[in-house]
Amino acid sequence: MSFLQEAAILLAAAIIAVTLFNKLGFGSVLGYLMAGVVIGPWALGLITGVDKILHFAELGVVLLLFLIGLELQPSRLWVLRRSIFGMGLVQVLATAIVLTGVAWLLGLPVTSALVVGLGLSLSSTAFVLQLLAEKKQLNTLHGRSAFAILLFQDLAVIPMLALLPLLGASGMEVGDEEVTQKVLTGVFAIVVLVVGGHYLLRPVFRLVAASGSHEIFSATSLLLVIGSTLLMEAAGLSMALGAFVAGVLLADSEYRHGIEANIEPYKGLLLGLFFIAVGMSVNIGLLSSQPGVIVALVAGLLAIKFSVLYVLGRVFQLPARCARNLAFVLPQGGEFAFVLFTMATAYQILDQALVDTLLLVVSLSMAATPLLFLCNEKLLRPWLDGQQQPAFDRIDDPGTPVIIAGFGRVGQIVGRLLRLRNIPFTALEISSSQVDFVRKFGGKIYYGDASRIDLLRAAHVEQARILVLAVDDVQASLKIAETVKSHFPKVEIYARARNRHHAHMLMDLGVKVFVRETYFSSLRLAEQVLCSFGLDKAEVAATIEKFNAHDEKTLIKQNAIHHDETKLIQSVKDAAEELQDLFESDIDSQKDELVPSSESKQ
Numbered sequence: 001m002s003f004l005q006e007a008a009i010l011l012a013a014a015i016i017a018v019t020l021f022n023k024l025g026f027g028s029v030l031g032y033l034m035a036g037v038v039i040g041p042w043a044l045g046l047i048t049g050v051d052k053i054l055h056f057a058e059l060g061v062v063l064l065l066f067l068i069g070l071e072l073q074p075s076r077l078w079v080l081r082r083s084i085f086g087m088g089l090v091q092v093l094a095t096a097i098v099l100t101g102v103a104w105l106l107g108l109p110v111t112s113a114l115v116v117g118l119g120l121s122l123s124s125t126a127f128v129l130q131l132l133a134e135k136k137q138l139n140t141l142h143g144r145s146a147f148a149i150l151l152f153q154d155l156a157v158i159p160m161l162a163l164l165p166l167l168g169a170s171g172m173e174v175g176d177e178e179v180t181q182k183v184l185t186g187v188f189a190i191v192v193l194v195v196g197g198h199y200l201l202r203p204v205f206r207l208v209a210a211s212g213s214h215e216i217f218s219a220t221s222l223l224l225v226i227g228s229t230l231l232m233e234a235a236g237l238s239m240a241l242g243a244f245v246a247g248v249l250l251a252d253s254e255y256r257h258g259i260e261a262n263i264e265p266y267k268g269l270l271l272g273l274f275f276i277a278v279g280m281s282v283n284i285g286l287l288s289s290q291p292g293v294i295v296a297l298v299a300g301l302l303a304i305k306f307s308v309l310y311v312l313g314r315v316f317q318l319p320a321r322c323a324r325n326l327a328f329v330l331p332q333g334g335e336f337a338f339v340l341f342t343m344a345t346a347y348q349i350l351d352q353a354l355v356d357t358l359l360l361v362v363s364l365s366m367a368a369t370p371l372l373f374l375c376n377e378k379l380l381r382p383w384l385d386g387q388q389q390p391a392f393d394r395i396d397d398p399g400t401p402v403i404i405a406g407f408g409r410v411g412q413i414v415g416r417l418l419r420l421r422n423i424p425f426t427a428l429e430i431s432s433s434q435v436d437f438v439r440k441f442g443g444k445i446y447y448g449d450a451s452r453i454d455l456l457r458a459a460h461v462e463q464a465r466i467l468v469l470a471v472d473d474v475q476a477s478l479k480i481a482e483t484v485k486s487h488f489p490k491v492e493i494y495a496r497a498r499n500r501h502h503a504h505m506l507m508d509l510g511v512k513v514f515v516r517e518t519y520f521s522s523l524r525l526a527e528q529v530l531c532s533f534g535l536d537k538a539e540v541a542a543t544i545e546k547f548n549a550h551d552e553k554t555l556i557k558q559n560a561i562h563h564d565e566t567k568l569i570q571s572v573k574d575a576a577e578e579l580q581d582l583f584e585s586d587i588d589s590q591k592d593e594l595v596p597s598s599e600s601k602q
Contacts, residue, residue: 029131063225067247085152088148088156089152090315091308193232293357325376341355398460399464402424402464406429425468427444471496474502494513504555
C-alpha cells in the first residue's frame with residue numbers, strides 16, 4: 001500500500017471516529033483510539049506498519065510539550081517547583097514501590113519487578129494534557145497538580161533509562177565511569193540547550209521575522225523543536241523534555257504567539273496520529289486468548305494508581321474533590337513505558353512475552369482513561385460534590401436596608417462602596433468556595449441560596465429597601481428575581497444583567513433597574529480608543545453619551561418584541577441605521593454651522 005493510500009485511510013478514520021465520539025460526548029482522544037483499533041492489524045488490517053507510524057507520531061507529543069512550555073513563563077514554573085519535586089517525586093516513588101511489590105508477589109524476579117514498577121508508575125502526558133485541555137481544566141487545582149506530576153515523570157525517565165544497563169545481563173560490564181559519563185552528558189545537553197537558547201533564540205527569530213516570510217518563520221519554529229529533541233535524544237534524555245525546555249525559553253519572548261500559531265496545526269494532527277497508532281498497537285489477539293488475565297491486570301493497575309494518587313492528593317492537602325479528580329486523570333500507563341519496556345528486552349531484563357502483555361495493559365489503560373474521566377465528570381462528581389456541600393448558614397443578624405445576592409466580582413464592589421458610606425448590608429453567596437475565599441480576607445458573608453424563601457425571610461428581606469441581584473448565572477438570577485417579586489413586591493431589585501437578552505428577561509419580571517455587566521466598561525474602552533485618534537475629549541464624551549442614550553431607548557423598545565426573533569433582528573437593523581443617520585445628521589449640521597450663509601457674506 002502506498003503512502004498516500006495509508007494517509008487517506010488514517011485521515012478518513014480519524015474524521016469519522018472523532019466526529020462520532022465528540023457527538024456522543026466521549027471526546028476526541030477515545031475517537032482516535034477506536035479509529036486505530038478498527039483500521040489496525042488486529043481488526044480490519046488496513047494498515048500494518050504500526051511501529052513506524054508510532055515512532056513518527058511521537059513528534060506530536062513533543063510538539064505538545066513545546067506548546068505547554070510556551071505557556072509557562074519561568075516565573076510560573078518556579079512557583080510549581082514544590083509540586084514538581086514534591087508531589088511528582090512522591091508519586092513516582094510510592095507508585096513504583098507498590099507496583100514493584102505486586103509484580104514480585106506475582107512471581108517476577110526482583111530486577112524485573114523493579115523495571116515493571118518503574119515503567120507502570122509513569123502516566124500518559126499526551127492523554128492527560130489533551131483531556132484537560134479539551135475540558136478547560138489545565139488551570140484548575142487538579143490540572144496544575146497533574147501537570148507538575150507529569151513534568152517530574154518526564155524528568156524521571158532519564159535516571160530510569162540510565163538504570164537499565166546496570167540491572168541487565170550486561171550490567172556488570174558497565175563501570176562507574178560510563179554511568180558518570182552518561183549523567184554528565186545529560187547535564188551538559190541541558191546546559192547547552194538552556195544557555196544557547198537564552199542567547200540565540202531571540203536574535204534568530206528576530207532575523208527570520210524581519211525577512212517577512214511566513215513559511216520560513218514556520219520552518220524555523222519546527223526546526224527549533226526538532227533540533228532541541230535531537231539534542232536531548234543524542235544525550236540519552238527524553239525528547240519531550242528538550243521540547244519543553246525550548247518552549248519555556250521562548251515563553252517571555254515577543255514571538256511566542258506567532259510560534260504557537262504556526263506549531264498548533266502540526267501538533268493537533270500528529271497528536272491525533274499518535275493516539276491512532278496507540279490504538280493500532282493494541283494486541284487484540286492477546287486480549288482474546290487471555291481476556292481474564294488482561295482485564296484483571298488493567299483493573300489492578302488502574303485501582304493501584306488511583307488509590308496512590310488519591311492518598312497523595314490528600315497528603316498534599318488537596319481538597320477531597322480535587323484529589324479525586326487528580327486520581328481519575330492519572331491512573332493509566334504512559335507512552336514512555338513503551339520505550340522503557342522495549343529497552344528492557346534489549347538488556348534481557350524482561351522477556352518478549354511479558355513485554356507484549358505489559359504493552360497491551362498500558363494501551364488498554366490509556367484507552368480506559370477517557371471513559372473513567374467521563375464517568376467522573378458525568379456521574380460521580382455531580383453526586384459526590386452535591387453530597388459534600390455544607391448546610392446553609394444560619395442568619396441571626398437583624399435586618400439591613402440592603403441585601404446582596406451573589407458576592408463575586410460585582411457584589412463585592414457594591415459591598416465595599418456601601419461599607420465606605422456606612423450603609424449596612426447582608427451578603428448571600430451560594431458558592432461555598434467563594435464564601436471561604438471571602439472569609440479569608442475578613443469579609444462577612446453568609447452561605448445560602450437567595451432563591452429560597454426561607455433563607456430570604458431569615459435574612460429579613462421584608463425589612464430591606466433594596467436587593468442587589470449580582471448573581472452571575474442567568475437562570476439563577478431570574479429565579480431569585482421571580483421569587484422576590486412574587487413574595488416581597490415592595491423590595492426594589494437592582495440587578496446585574498449578563499447581556500441584552502438577560503436584561504429583557506429581567507424587564508419581563510418587572511425589574512426596572514439593571515446594569516449590563518460589560519456595557520459601561522466597553523463604553524469607557526471605546527472612549528479611550530477614540531481619544532487616542534486625537535479627537536476632542538468633549539466631542540468624544542458627546543458621542544458616547546449619544547450612543548448610550550440611543551442604545552438604552554432601543555433596549556426598552558425591543559423588550560416588547562424580544563421573544564420574536566424575526567422582529568428582533570429587523571429591529572436591530574433599523575436601530576443601527578437610525579443611529580448612523582443620527583450621527584450623520586449631526587455632522588451635516590456642524591458643517592452648516594461652519595459655512596457662512598449668503599446673508600453674512602453680504
